Structures are given as structure tokens and as C-alpha cells.
Amino acid sequence: MxxxxxxxxxxxxxxxxxxxxxxxxxxxxxxxxxxxSGAGKSTLIRCVNRLVEPTEGxxxxxxxxxxxxxxxxxxxxxxxxxxxxxxxALVERLTVMxxxxxxxxGYVPFWRSFTRRFPGEDIAKAFRLLDRVGLSAHADxxxxxxxxxxxxxxxxxxxxxxDPELLLxxxxxxxxxxxxSRQIMRxxxxxxxxxxxxxIINIHDVVLAQQFADRIIGLQAGRVVFDGPATGLTxxxxxxxxxxxxxxxxxxxAAEDEAAEAEQRDEAxxxxxxx
Amino acid sequence: xxxxxxxAAERPVWHHRTLLGRLAIYAGWLGLVALFVWxxxxxxxxxxxxxxxxxxxxxADLASRAWPPRWSYMDRLWQPLWxxxxxxxxxxxxxxxxxxxxxxxxxxxxxxxxxxxxxxALFCIVASRSINSLIWALLLVSILGPGILAGIxxxxxxxxxxxxxxxxxxxxxxxxxxxxxxxxxGATKAQILNxxxxxxxxxxxxxxxVFRWDINIRESAIxxxxxxxxxxxxxxxxxxxxxxxxxxxxxxxxxATVVVSEWVSARVRHAII
Numbered sequence: 001m002x003x004x005x006x007x008x009x010x011x012x013x014x015x016x017x018x019x020x021x022x023x024x025x026x027x028x029x030x031x032x033x034x035x036x037s038g039a040g041k042s043t044l045i046r047c048v049n050r051l052v053e054p055t056e057g058x059x060x061x062x063x064x065x066x067x068x069x070x071x072x073x074x075x076x077x078x079x080x081x082x083x084x085x086x087x088x089a090l091v092e093r094l095t096v097m098x099x100x101x102x103x104x105x106g107y108v109p110f111w112r113s114f115t116r117r118f119p120g121e122d123i124a125k126a127f128r129l130l131d132r133v134g135l136s137a138h139a140d141x142x143x144x145x146x147x148x149x150x151x152x153x154x155x156x157x158x159x160x161x162x163d164p165e166l167l168l169x170x171x172x173x174x175x176x177x178x179x180x181s182r183q184i185m186r187x188x189x190x191x192x193x194x195x196x197x198x199x200i201i202n203i204h205d206v207v208l209a210q211q212f213a214d215r216i217i218g219l220q221a222g223r224v225v226f227d228g229p230a231t232g233l234t235x236x237x238x239x240x241x242x243x244x245x246x247x248x249x250x251x252x253x254a255a256e257d258e259a260a261e262a263e264q265r266d267e268a269x270x271x272x273x274x275x
Numbered sequence: 276x277x278x279x280x281x282x283a284a285e286r287p288v289w290h291h292r293t294l295l296g297r298l299a300i301y302a303g304w305l306g307l308v309a310l311f312v313w314x315x316x317x318x319x320x321x322x323x324x325x326x327x328x329x330x331x332x333x334x335a336d337l338a339s340r341a342w343p344p345r346w347s348y349m350d351r352l353w354q355p356l357w358x359x360x361x362x363x364x365x366x367x368x369x370x371x372x373x374x375x376x377x378x379x380x381x382x383x384x385x386x387x388x389x390x391x392x393x394x395x396a397l398f399c400i401v402a403s404r405s406i407n408s409l410i411w412a413l414l415l416v417s418i419l420g421p422g423i424l425a426g427i428x429x430x431x432x433x434x435x436x437x438x439x440x441x442x443x444x445x446x447x448x449x450x451x452x453x454x455x456x457x458x459x460x461g462a463t464k465a466q467i468l469n470x471x472x473x474x475x476x477x478x479x480x481x482x483x484x485v486f487r488w489d490i491n492i493r494e495s496a497i498x499x500x501x502x503x504x505x506x507x508x509x510x511x512x513x514x515x516x517x518x519x520x521x522x523x524x525x526x527x528x529x530x531a532t533v534v535v536s537e538w539v540s541a542r543v544r545h546a547i548i
Contacts, residue, residue, distance in 0.1 A: 078459060085456055
């Protein structure tokens, strides 16, 4: 369980990115964090694993106060927090396997990681995960040889290789096309459901957020302005978060997209059966 | 309504520069020409024009005495040529060994101490760069005595600055997202370096090293002039006794070596990048 209490972040420039943000995420819950650009979504999830140092407030993961940890303890805490990034953030010149195994860096001593001699069970787990995300054939390819959707799958496998107790997901679909976006979101949410893994997913696409998240937290200028089930996102709430926009039309377009995709999938299944 | 419909007098006028601006530019050109004439006068004040007028004749005379190259002298060049290549290669290796740690200390994103170690590392890099390898060789020959060792150290010390500077710039240009992702897995500093930064700078590192080796081949060919070993010593000896056909041969050999090293470094860089 993750609990964030009165989290505030003021950057050195004096910009107040977050103000008194509080919420708790129970085991197995998938939270969609929505809000316009600059609302503080990225800062918020980076405060959880302290890639960004919070100014005030506490972050507790299973009763461990992350905000108070010293360097060594923080590293140990980070091992249990998987993170998935916007532009995949794979190490481009390493192979897919090395990227996935880098999820174990916190658990192995330097020499083993330097010589790439990871323990057998880590390697077995990496193969299992690559299989799970559908990339087992690509293990020895270099990461920069993959497409956007494939790279994000490697990113997911790397995060899961850590054996995380929490997933932080920063705009996983921002550089992907609509169809791949939906596939990636489905994969992340499925994996969370399978293992009861709580997740915070930053996402600016409201429709995707509503479709896949159990709960939505809306940020506006660094403050929580909405916190509730996905169904509670009314026109009025969205307008409060993002400003005036034709939300009904946007949802309709997205629904059409999805219907077309479902149809395509059915077609594909039919063809597979025919073969 | 098209542009041609507007009477000529009413069409909007546009000039790239104002009248004053144009005048200023003409005045600037005039000033430059005056400066050139003045400098030319100072420059040629002590030139003895008889020698200059005689230059084509003198050059032809030198060429006739230097041609054909004395091919038989080649027997005595293989060893110094081998020395030259060794000076360049070992000097480059020494430069790499010293420059890599300096580069990581000097890069603002990997330096362990911004206040002390970074300025020290930057100073070492600048100091090495500001002294030509010929000057390094002069200093080292007077400390160590003549020979190949002084040449290797001279090439190495000069290479530190070159490799260090280019490498620390490459380190500073690494993609922060990849480093952040490795940090988020709970990796230690050494592991972040090994997994997040090194793979990103490795291609630049190979490119820089091979490029410097290529430059060092050229530089080590003249180090012998000050007694630091290699083919330059032969050049010096031949010049002293006015053995022009030998000088021609040595210059041809240096040219060939440089062409080959350039070809090798181009192939290696192409293979990596």
C-alpha cells in the first residue's frame, strides 16, 4: 500500500509544482493520474521514488517512510518500485536482454552486473517476462532496433524484473499510435490485475484513463481537484481540470476507434481459424 | 486584386538595410582595405626582395638536387618508421588511460565533486591541450634524455587533453532519461555508470581514440627533430648534411604512413558508427 501525505514540491526556481497532495493506493488498485501539461503529474510520481526530492510531506510504501531514507536505504527501496517511462528510456545500445536484466541491478553486486553474469533465476525470470510481453524472439537484438510499441514492452519487462511492489508509469502511450497505446495500456493493467500490483499511471489521454483505471486522480496546477472512480468523471469535472472542451465528441471518436479495433481483432481471429 | 494592380508609386518599398546601415558597411570595407595595406607595409619592411624574386630559381635548384629520392636509404628507415608508429600507438594508449578518468571527473553530470575535483580535472585537460607535443618532447628530452620514451610520454601528455575534452563533452551530452531509468531500478553509482552512461558514450570514445591515433602518427613523425626518437631523427640528420634525396624519401615515407593511418582510422570509425 502506498500513502502520500501532504506532499509539496517547490523547485529551486520558486515554481510550486505540487501543493498538499494526499492520497492512498491500496494493493491491486490501478490509479490514473490525469491533468493538463504542467499540472505536476510527472513531478508527483518522481517524488514517490525520489528521482525528484519532495520539499515537504511524506511518502510511505508499506509503512516505510521513503522521504526519510538515506542513499543506501533509498536504493534498496527503489528496487521494489518499478517505473515505466514516456519515451521508453531503454538504454538504446544495450540488447533487449541486458535492458530487462538491468531491473535486477539493485539486487546483484557490481562485478556480476559488470560481467553480465546474472543469477540463473534472474535470467529465467527475464525470459519468462519477455515471453509474457511477446518479445522472446528479440532477446539478443539491440534495443534501438525495435519499434516504439516493442520498446515499451521491454520497458514493462524491465520494471517487472524488479519484482516491484508498486508500478509508477509516466505517460506510457505518449509516443505511440492509438492502437498500440491501447494494447500497451491493456498489457500494463492485465499484469497489475494478475499479481495484485498497485500502479499509478500518468496519462493525459482522458478516454484511455477512464477505460483502464479503477480510480482517477485529477491534478490541476499541482493540487488534487478530483479523486474518485472512473465513472465519476463528469463533464463538469473534466472542465474543471482541463478547461472548456467538447468532451462528448472526443469520447465518441474514441469509442469508434475502439469498435473498429475490436472488429479487426475478430476478423483476425476468423482468419486464424480459417487457416 | 493582384500586386500588378497597385500603381508603382504606391507599392510598399522594402530594403534589407537602411541607408545609414549601407553607408556604415561601405565605410567598414574601406577601413579593412586600409588596414590591410598598412599591415602589408609593416610585414614586408625587412623582406629582402632580391631573395623573393630569386625564389622560383632557388626552388627549382633545390628540387633538382632532391630528385630522384635515394631509394637505397630505405634500409635505414624501416626501424625508425616502426619506432614512429610505436610512439604514436603507445602514446595514444597512455593518453586514453589518463584521459578517461579525467573526463568522468570533468563532466558536470558524473563528477563526484563540483567544487574541487571538476576544476582540477578541467585544468589538467586545458594544460595538456595548451602545450604542443613538440614542446612536451623538448621538455621531456631535457628531463629523460633523448629516445623513444620521451616521445611516447610527449604524445601521451598531449593526447590527454584532446581525448579528455571530447570525451567529457560526450558524457555531458548523454540522454538523461536512460540514466534516470537505471537510477530508478535501485542501481548503485558504479552500476549507473556501467549501464546508463558507458553504453551511450562508447561509440564517441572509439571514434575519438582512433582519430587521435591518426593525428599522433603525424605528430610523432616530427618528434625526432628534437631528439625524441622516430623517423624525425633521420630527417634531422639528413637535413644537417644537406642530403636532399634522403629528405625527399623521408617525406614520401611520412606521407605514405599518414595516408595509410587515415585510411585505417576511417575504416574503424565507419565500422563502429
